[in-house]
Amino acid sequence: MGGRAKNKQDVPLPLELEKRIDGKVTKKLNDRLRHEAARARKQAAAAKRQTGGRGAPAKGAAKAAAETADKAAGKRKGPAQSALPRKKAAVTTTAPPKDEDEDEDEDDDGSDDHDMGAPDGGWDNAALESDSEPGADSFGEEEPSDDDDEGEEDNDSDKEPARMPLSLLDGDDDDDDDDVGGGIESYDEFDTGSDDDGGEGVTFRDMEKRSRRLDAQREEDEELARMEIDEAAEVVEGERELFALPSAEQIAAEQDAPPDLAQVQLRIQEVIRVLNNFAQLRDGGRPRSDYMDQLKRDMCFYYGYNDYLMDKLLQLFTVSEAVEFFEANEVARPVTVRTNTLKTRRRELAQALINRGVNLDPIGKWTKVGLTIFDSPVPIGATPEYMAGHYMIQAASSFLPVVALAPQENEKVLDMSAAPGGKTTYCAALMKNTGLVVANDASRQRSKALVANIHRLGVANALVCNYDGREFPTVMGGFDRVLLDAPCSGTGVISKDASVKTNKGPEDFEMLTRLQKELILSAIDSANADSPTGGFIVYSTCSVTVDENEAVVAFALSKRPNVRLVETGLDFGRAGFTSFRGKAFHHSLALTRRFYPHAHNMDGFFVAKLQKLSNKIQAADNSFVVPAGSGVQLKQQGKKKKKAQ
Numbered sequence: 154m155g156g157r158a159k160n161k162q163d164v165p166l167p168l169e170l171e172k173r174i175d176g177k178v179t180k181k182l183n184d185r186l187r188h189e190a191a192r193a194r195k196q197a198a199a200a201k202r203q204t205g206g207r208g209a210p211a212k213g214a215a216k217a218a219a220e221t222a223d224k225a226a227g228k229r230k231g232p233a234q235s236a237l238p239r240k241k242a243a244v245t246t247t248a249p250p251k252d253e254d255e256d257e258d259e260d261d262d263g264s265d266d267h268d269m270g271a272p273d274g275g276w277d278n279a280a281l282e283s284d285s286e287p288g289a290d291s292f293g294e295e296e297p298s299d300d301d302d303e304g305e306e307d308n309d310s311d312k313e314p315a316r317m318p319l320s321l322l323d324g325d326d327d328d329d330d331d332d333v334g335g336g337i338e339s340y341d342e343f344d345t346g347s348d349d350d351g352g353e354g355v356t357f358r359d360m361e362k363r364s365r366r367l368d369a370q371r372e373e374d375e376e377l378a379r380m381e382i383d384e385a386a387e388v389v390e391g392e393r394e395l396f397a398l399p400s401a402e403q404i405a406a407e408q409d410a411p412p413d414l415a416q417v418q419l420r421i422q423e424v425i426r427v428l429n430n431f432a433q434l435r436d437g438g439r440p441r442s443d444y445m446d447q448l449k450r451d452m453c454f455y456y457g458y459n460d461y462l463m464d465k466l467l468q469l470f471t472v473s474e475a476v477e478f479f480e481a482n483e484v485a486r487p488v489t490v491r492t493n494t495l496k497t498r499r500r501e502l503a504q505a506l507i508n509r510g511v512n513l514d515p516i517g518k519w520t521k522v523g524l525t526i527f528d529s530p531v532p533i534g535a536t537p538e539y540m541a542g543h544y545m546i547q548a549a550s551s552f553l554p555v556v557a558l559a560p561q562e563n564e565k566v567l568d569m570s571a572a573p574g575g576k577t578t579y580c581a582a583l584m585k586n587t588g589l590v591v592a593n594d595a596s597r598q599r600s601k602a603l604v605a606n607i608h609r610l611g612v613a614n615a616l617v618c619n620y621d622g623r624e625f626p627t628v629m630g631g632f633d634r635v636l637l638d639a640p641c642s643g644t645g646v647i648s649k650d651a652s653v654k655t656n657k658g659p660e661d662f663e664m665l666t667r668l669q670k671e672l673i674l675s676a677i678d679s680a681n682a683d684s685p686t687g688g689f690i691v692y693s694t695c696s697v698t699v700d701e702n703e704a705v706v707a708f709a710l711s712k713r714p715n716v717r718l719v720e721t722g723l724d725f726g727r728a729g730f731t732s733f734r735g736k737a738f739h740h741s742l743a744l745t746r747r748f749y750p751h752a753h754n755m756d757g758f759f760v761a762k763l764q765k766l767s768n769k770i771q772a773a774d775n776s777f778v779v780p781a782g783s784g785v786q787l788k789q790q791g792k793k794k795k796k797a798q
């Protein structure tokens with residue numbers, strides 16, 4: 154289990170690290186750093202003016218201002234922290250103005266910088282937006298104006314950098330902006346005050362002097378503004394080139410060190426940024442595979458997947474979308490219920506639950522029986538309505554195969570792997586308790602819940618049995634519709650069962666896909682192509698891997714040319730893959746539907762609908778094979794028997 158999996162709470166980052174994060178956080182941080190640098194310079198300029206612009210003292214103030222700004226920006230020298238990816242030019246992008254650059258190497262203590270910024274608020278921007286003013290303000294008060302001794306400055310620079318009290322790290326961005334504005338205002342006031350030297354009356358010459366000083370001041374301000382803009386551009390540009398993959402030594406050191414989730418999360422973002430703009434942001438000649446390898450390592454650790462599954466899932470998505478998928482798997486899907494229309498109507502059920510204080514909404518336009526439960530003061534699996542069978546707690550995705558199957562009244566329907574019965578009972582409801590639903594499941598144990606649900610929901614047209622689905626055609630056949638909600642790896646329901654992340658290896662997928670292929674052939678063979686109303690088979694899984702979905706359906710199409718894919722009737726979801734990793738599937742695979750937690754806010758799911766066109770299969774030698782199960786075979790055998798008699 155990876156760090157992220159163990160600790161779903163977002164990770165507070167040290168300021169030092171926050172500085173490097175792409176996007177909103179980085180922008181805010183950069184804004185803050187620029188504010189601080191500008192404020193420091195302005196304060197230095199103010200100090201300079203205060204001393205009449207007489208060189209040395211102002212220089213000391215400016216240097217101190219720059220030092221404070223740099224410290225606030227986490228600027229440091231010395232060896233990079235072990236195993237941290239180095240960011241080229243990261244320091245220079247937030248550097249103070251030129252006249253202070255000479256001291257850049259001296260102002261670094263760096264030992265405790267991580268203490269500065271670990272925000273309590275976690276991985277949001279709150280703490281980032283807070284902690285600039287106190288340092289800058291205290292700087293303004295603390296710095297002696299007459300310290301221009303280089304030696305002393307050097308010594309000062311070796312001192313422990315002043316740390317901001319943690320209590321001061323809790324402000325917000327607005328405060329920050331206000332204070333920047335406030336700084337400028339007080340600067341103006343201060344400056345105006347300085348003109349009233351000695352309380353002398355204002356003379357024309359004074360006015361000229363003041364005017365010249367104001368002009369000089371304006372020029373200085375404009376220069377500062379230009380520098381700020383240049384600096385901002387430099388930061389953006391710098392960031393583009395900053396990230397470098399860790400060296401082998403750094404990776405080794407990282408493996409020996411305690412896990413650092415924040416660092417890994419940061420690197421995931423950086424690598425994705427590089428991969429998304431590889432030509433511009435790659436590090437020298439490093440190939441894409443180096444970045445992918447690092448990304449996989451980091452994501453396995455951060456999200457807690459084994460290498461095999463990580464590889465498999467990364468094949469499905471762009472790296473950015475893969476992260477969305479992994480993130481969505483860390484969040485529970487909304488609780489949803491299906492109204493049992495054998496006993497009530499959705500409106501009545503909703504009213505009854507609302508009367509109990511339940512906060513709910515319809516799931517969406519695509520279903521007339523689903524409700525999303527946002528919160529409930531009572532356990533939703535123990536209300537009187539639940540006990541009375543007015544609803545089934547059922548994932549929204551689990552409605553989809555039944556919607557696609559669309560069983561009709563008086564039909565004969567097979568649910569080949571039915572336990573615990575969410576789909577069986579939905580079929581029965583759509584069929585208004587008419588016809589027959591054969592609810593089969595190989596597991597006797599799981600069938601107990603199936604039977605219980607059938608009873609609770611008042612299903613009267615179901616027959617429960619426990620065959621291995623692979624032998625079903627030899628047991629019973631001639632179904633109008635067959636649902637195969639196949640046993641699968643569960644990669645679509647990781648938010649419900651995180652053990653999938655680590656407990657599925659190649660042998661599981663091999664075993665499962667073999668079983669799925671055998672089951673789908675059985676499901677096809679159990680359907681009657683001559684059904685006046687049906688002849689349909691729906692194959693579904695709660696997995697997102699291609700092996701268990703498109704590849705299984707493609708296999709079925711190749712082995713059973715008497716079926717074809719048809720529209721599922723689901724007007725959302727993504728089209729299935731028609732090719733994957735160099736392998737082309739039949740173009741009709743686009744008719745299958747994929748659902749993802751990050752895209753559809755429901756469990757990952759796959760739905761394919763097949764129509765059986767004939768009960769016979771034409772063999773290579775042009776003879777016809779009639780597999781057991783369709784019902785036709787029995788008739789033919791009967792005919793043969795009659796002939797023989």
Ligand SMILES: C[S@@+](CC[C@H](N)C(=O)[O-])C[C@H]1O[C@@H](n2cnc3c(N)ncnc32)[C@H](O)[C@@H]1O
Pocket residue numbers: 551569570571572573574575576577593594595596599620621622623638639640641
């Ligand atoms: C995804 S679950 C079915 C969920 C069910 N359709 C529902 O909606 O409640 C897969 C089921 O397949 C059953 N199963 C596994 N191997 C089987 C086999 N060879 N034949 C029939 N059922 C099998 C499992 O016992 C499990 O209950």
